[in-house]
Amino acid sequence: MAAAGPSLFSENEEETAPYLKTLNEEQRKAVLTTEGPVLMLAGAGTGKTRALTTRLAHLLNTGRAQPWQILAVTFTNKAAREMKDRIAALVGDHVEGMKWLGTFHSIGAQILRRHAELAGLKSSFTILDADDQTRLAKQVIEAANIDEKRWTGRGLAMVIDGWKNRGLTPDKVPANEAYHFADGKGIDLYKAYQARLTTLNAVDFGDLLVHNLTIFQNNADVLEEYQRRFRYMLVDEYQDTNVAQYLWLRLLAQKHKNICCVGDDDQSIYGWRGAEVENILRFEKDFPGAEVIRLERNYRSTPSILGAASGLIEANKERLGKTLWTDAEDGEKVKVRGVWDGEEEARLICDDIESEQSKGRALSDMAVLVRASFQMRAFEERFNTLGLAYRVVGGPRFYEREESRDALSYLRLIRSSDDDLAFDRIVNKPKRGLGDKALQVLHKIARAQGVPLMAAARIALESDDLHAAARRSLVNFVDTVDRWARDAKDMTPADLAELVLEESGYIEMWKNSKSPQVPGKLDNLKELIQAVSEFDTLEGYLDHVALVSELSEDTGDGQIWLMTLHAAKGLEFPVVFLPGWEEEIFPSKRSLDEKGNAALEEERRLAYVGVTRAEESCRISFAANRQIYGRWQTAIPSRFVDELPEEHVDVVSEPGLYGNSASDLASHSSFDGAKLREDAYYDNPGWRRARASGARPASSPPLLEGRAKTVSVSAPGASKFSKGQRVFHQKFGYGKIQSIEGQKLTVEFEHSGPKKVIDTFVEAA
DNA sequence: TGTTCTCTGTTTTTT
DNA sequence: ACAGAGAACA
Numbered sequence: 001m002a003a004a005g006p007s008l009f010s011e012n013e014e015e016t017a018p019y020l021k022t023l024n025e026e027q028r029k030a031v032l033t034t035e036g037p038v039l040m041l042a043g044a045g046t047g048k049t050r051a052l053t054t055r056l057a058h059l060l061n062t063g064r065a066q067p068w069q070i071l072a073v074t075f076t077n078k079a080a081r082e083m084k085d086r087i088a089a090l091v092g093d094h095v096e097g098m099k100w101l102g103t104f105h106s107i108g109a110q111i112l113r114r115h116a117e118l119a120g121l122k123s124s125f126t127i128l129d130a131d132d133q134t135r136l137a138k139q140v141i142e143a144a145n146i147d148e149k150r151w152t153g154r155g156l157a158m159v160i161d162g163w164k165n166r167g168l169t170p171d172k173v174p175a176n177e178a179y180h181f182a183d184g185k186g187i188d189l190y191k192a193y194q195a196r197l198t199t200l201n202a203v204d205f206g207d208l209l210v211h212n213l214t215i216f217q218n219n220a221d222v223l224e225e226y227q228r229r230f231r232y233m234l235v236d237e238y239q240d241t242n243v244a245q246y247l248w249l250r251l252l253a254q255k256h257k258n259i260c261c262v263g264d265d266d267q268s269i270y271g272w273r274g275a276e277v278e279n280i281l282r283f284e285k286d287f288p289g290a291e292v293i294r295l296e297r298n299y300r301s302t303p304s305i306l307g308a309a310s311g312l313i314e315a316n317k318e319r320l321g322k323t324l325w326t327d328a329e330d331g332e333k334v335k336v337r338g339v340w341d342g343e344e345e346a347r348l349i350c351d352d353i354e355s356e357q358s359k360g361r362a363l364s365d366m367a368v369l370v371r372a373s374f375q376m377r378a379f380e381e382r383f384n385t386l387g388l389a390y391r392v393v394g395g396p397r398f399y400e401r402e403e404s405r406d407a408l409s410y411l412r413l414i415r416s417s418d419d420d421l422a423f424d425r426i427v428n429k430p431k432r433g434l435g436d437k438a439l440q441v442l443h444k445i446a447r448a449q450g451v452p453l454m455a456a457a458r459i460a461l462e463s464d465d466l467h468a469a470a471r472r473s474l475v476n477f478v479d480t481v482d483r484w485a486r487d488a489k490d491m492t493p494a495d496l497a498e499l500v501l502e503e504s505g506y507i508e509m510w511k512n513s514k515s516p517q518v519p520g521k522l523d524n525l526k527e528l529i530q531a532v533s534e535f536d537t538l539e540g541y542l543d544h545v546a547l548v549s550e551l552s553e554d555t556g557d558g559q560i561w562l563m564t565l566h567a568a569k570g571l572e573f574p575v576v577f578l579p580g581w582e583e584e585i586f587p588s589k590r591s592l593d594e595k596g597n598a599a600l601e602e603e604r605r606l607a608y609v610g611v612t613r614a615e616e617s618c619r620i621s622f623a624a625n626r627q628i629y630g631r632w633q634t635a636i637p638s639r640f641v642d643e644l645p646e647e648h649v650d651v652v653s654e655p656g657l658y659g660n661s662a663s664d665l666a667s668h669s670s671f672d673g674a675k676l677r678e679d680a681y682y683d684n685p686g687w688r689r690a691r692a693s694g695a696r697p698a699s700s701p702p703l704l705e706g707r708a709k710t711v712s713v714s715a716p717g718a719s720k721f722s723k724g725q726r727v728f729h730q731k732f733g734y735g736k737i738q739s740i741e742g743q744k745l746t747v748e749f750e751h752s753g754p755k756k757v758i759d760t761f762v763e764a765a
Numbered sequence: 766t767g768t769t770c771t772c773t774g775t776t777t778t779t780t
Numbered sequence: 781a782c783a784g785a786g787a788a789c790a
Contacts, residue, residue: 630781
């Protein structure tokens with residue numbers, strides 16, 4: 001297939017191109033509507049990537065655009081890689097010409113390198129990561145003499161990030177937001193932070209976009225160059241764009257207006273990072289004449305899974321609304337299981353996994369998706385005792401680990417002696433007798449003379465400011481770094497990395513440490529050298545790692561997947577386990593406290609993402625008790641459980657979970673009908689026998705009839721207790737009721753202090 | 766400079 | 781419960 005030059009097809013043939021044949025009606029429309037703004041609303045599992053890559057291939061094949069005239073942006077490197085691979089499958093080598101296919105940040109960096117001087121930078125600028133950013137922010141706070149206890153570097157970095165996400169340079173931050181940080185000093189600190197970045201010839205992630213915006217706004221000619229170049233634009237995961245990215249896209253799209261945004265408002269789960277669902281909700285207003293194409297036919301899941309997910313997401317108010325449908329045959333219903341505690345939950349899920357495995361299901365076809373990473377531990381422990389192979393996605397990133405960052409700092413300092421953050425990090429690591437005292441001297445000189453620390457070190461060596469020991473050590477350090485910089489010219493980067501880690505004593509430092517993590521760290525350093533060896537130049541490698549935080553992933557064959565719901569977006573598995581559906585965990589209490597209803601809707605979208613990952617089987621569970629931060633907490637089932645439509649769900653709840661033993665039944669007069677029926681069901685001989693033998697009841701329990709439309713496993717209603725009453729709790733002992741909120745009581749326990757408990761857990765004392 | 770202690774903040778984290 | 785940071789102390 002050729003891409004260059006005029007179309008290979010006549011008007012008529014275009015519509016019959018072979019790659020269009022496998023698409024459904026909507027997908028075809030999404031491919032063939034090439035001109036003008038298009039919003040492709042693609043629900044989970046509707047073949048979005050296929051539509052999107054075919055669209056790009058079509059633009060190339062019909063000669064509508066040359067590969068370098070297409071801007072295609074994604075959020076992750078992984079998504080960019082996948083898109084590239086799939087386009088290559090359709091158009092072959094022409095994909096290599098698509099130099100504007102990448103993440104927002106990598107494309108922003110490319111553009112910024114070409115016009116760095118317009119942002120007051122040299123084109124060799126370094127890109128700081130989150131850790132550098134925090135340390136820089138901390139330095140800024142220190143320099144401003146602000147109480148570092150109350151106002152942390154991390155806090156400032158977050159505030160600045162928030163502004164950058166909204167495309168705000170210091171002069172544009174609304175005055176009424178000045179008081180968000182350090183009693184009104186926020187904006188000044190932001191200015192100081194930017195000034196430091198300029199001196200360091202560095203940018204943070206947010207700057208990659210914000211500098212682009214400033215350049216475009218102040219240099220019409222530059223903007224126009226790019227507007228002309230990008231005849232077609234394509235944006236993946238549009239629901240996750242922040243304001244800065246939105247502004248960037250809108251500026252670039254003004255000329256040709258051929259922008260196609262693909263997304264799903266129901267899967268917007270990064271609001272806490274500055275993503276604005278409003279961007280997608282507003283698309284038709286922003287781009288008049290936009291064509292909205294809905295992909296609603298789902299190729300992934302069974303009707304029950306889709307039905308459960310749809311019912312759940314319907315509780316959200318702020319959405320464009322889609323109805324997913326499928327031709328697939330009815331499968332099993334979504335299973336909901338209530339258990340006693342987190343440990344049991346892990347045990348039962350692992351039982352299920354093993355039973356699936358014995359039926360011939362591959363481990364890599366199953367995934368456990370959790371809300372927060374602390375929930376992973378219970379599963380890892382259980383997997384380990386059973387000897388089940390598993391694979392955690394996410395977790396500590398390779399390039400964020402201490403040893404990776406140290407090694408990179410050595411390399412950065414060799415590349416550029418101006419890299420103060422790198423200097424700071426490794427000048428005394430391993431210990432070279434260059435402690436706080438010596439560093440203070442260097443910092444003072446650097447600040448006074450406006451030079452980098454390395455230069456300050458040379459100046460200090462000319463003076464009498466340092467003790468003899470420190471001086472000897474510093475001479476040695478400076479000379480060694482100089483020598484490495486010379487060596488770097490005629491060595492491969494990998495050899496250099498190896499040499500540096502040896503000669504610096506860095507490897508030795510770890511070998512001498514008795515920390516149990518040492519073998520892992522040494523392995524990581526070897527892996528890092530391995531990664532370096534894939535690059536021809538040091539610059540190339542450092543530039544790569546600045547924008548990529550993970551090594552390329554190995555495949556998870558023969559392993560169960562364990563990851564957070566966020567990490568699972570975009571993936572699919574035949575069997576999905578969703579543990580921990582309890583109030584305060586999911587939806588997470590913290591996000592609700594911070595952002596209220598908006599956060600609740602986002603949590604609900606997260607639940608929706610979780611359910612829609614499943615192809616055949618989706619198993620939700622909740623525990624009545626859970627250990628969090630070392631303390632036992634009682635929990636009630638998540639409201640999301642209640643929101644699942646009854647007809648698509650099977651509920652299995654153990655007896656005794658919520659104070660429903662026979663004796664409790666007699667004393668709890670306030671239970672409503674649904675609760676009674678649930679208890680009555682489990683208080684039968686069949687269930688008891690099933691429990692005793694460790695098996696599940698022969699048939700699934702009947703759905704509860706107390707509610708017309710949704711499942712109910714919690715028992716709402718007025719509490720039978722009153723404020724001030726003395727009560728007894730099995731775990732916490734005696735206490736006095738402080739306040740009552742429906743079923744939730746706040747009790748001041750005599751031995752363990754104030755706690756929130758569910759009223760069925762306590763009895764009058 | 767190294768060790769031990771106390772305090773604090775513990776959701777998600779594509780770049 | 782627990783890790784990481786910072787302070788106190790040897």
